[in-house]
Amino acid sequence: MDRTREAAAEREFTLLLDDQLCFALYAASRAVTSRYRPLLDDLGLTYPQYLVMLVLWQHGAVPIKDVGAALQLDYGTLTPLIKRLEAAGLVRRERSARDERTVHVNLTEEGDRLRDRARDVPPAIGAAMNLSPEETKAAMTLLRRLADNVSADLARHA
Amino acid sequence: MDRTREAAAEREFTLLLDDQLCFALYAASRAVTSRYRPLLDDLGLTYPQYLVMLVLWQHGAVPIKDVGAALQLDYGTLTPLIKRLEAAGLVRRERSARDERTVHVNLTEEGDRLRDRARDVPPAIGAAMNLSPEETKAAMTLLRRLADNVSADLARHA
């Protein structure tokens, strides 16, 4: 097969599963989450709960709105999730005195202590991914650009 | 900052959200699925349903087991999903005569016709992603390797 036809084939969009970047992305995301599961089970967290804890460990008390902005998740997801974290004793929800609409999420002592146990998670995942530092960095850059591109395109078509 | 410290920093694993490749992956996957949503709404499909239809358009009648193997999804996900496709009139579920345990999923006329309307979806997504052919190919390769690596690592630790 000559090079011209190959190049053209790359831009031909098919309905074959293995041609879809979206499927590789979807499958990789679920595979990585599955690898997290046993590690997070030990901490009593699900993967989305872990992400919320990352935000809190990094920023301390934040309004739910800011958690949503950081993780690109809406209240329909976060409200029940954070209530489960509260039931687990890891966070407290407190209405702001200055603005009665906003609810601040605070770490409890136990939630703060969990951070130390969580430090082993990123290295374990890093080892499981088994990518070079360059590949990791390239993947991160590309995935961010991809997310930005499709989000911008969605906004344009809305 | 000298190069040694930079290189070391790349391998230092933090709990900062923006250092996590997993989050970039998770966010990108959801962003892409969101971009699919309006396109698939027109076809009356969700994104996972679209993936099942891709398998059927490609292979025709297949056991549910094979759909699961192709998409890495279990029966708990597929059984109700395929029943919804059946309720929508796109597929038929038929028990095999040779092996009464297996259920073959067949396209109906309507399900087959939907393929023509679906042909516009991959180009639209391709345009929204806005990556060069090289980047797309590189991303696909890297994401597959990532999924393989973490799955293998999970199997090892199980």
Add this chain to the structure above:
DNA sequence: CACATTTAACTTGTGCACGATGTAATCGTG
């Protein structure tokens, strides 16, 4: 200051994901 608008959060409903459990059909081995 009244009042329409906006904002932060909650609620409800649908549809994945996935672990755990159950069941019937088939297979493998003695």
Add this chain to the structure above:
DNA sequence: CACGATTACATCGTGCACAAGTTAAATGTG
């Protein structure tokens, strides 16, 4: 050929995601 193991699928329960609608507080404008 008996019978324990395996296989294909279904069911149930929990926890996301996300759209749509609701409520109450804050804001802006006449």
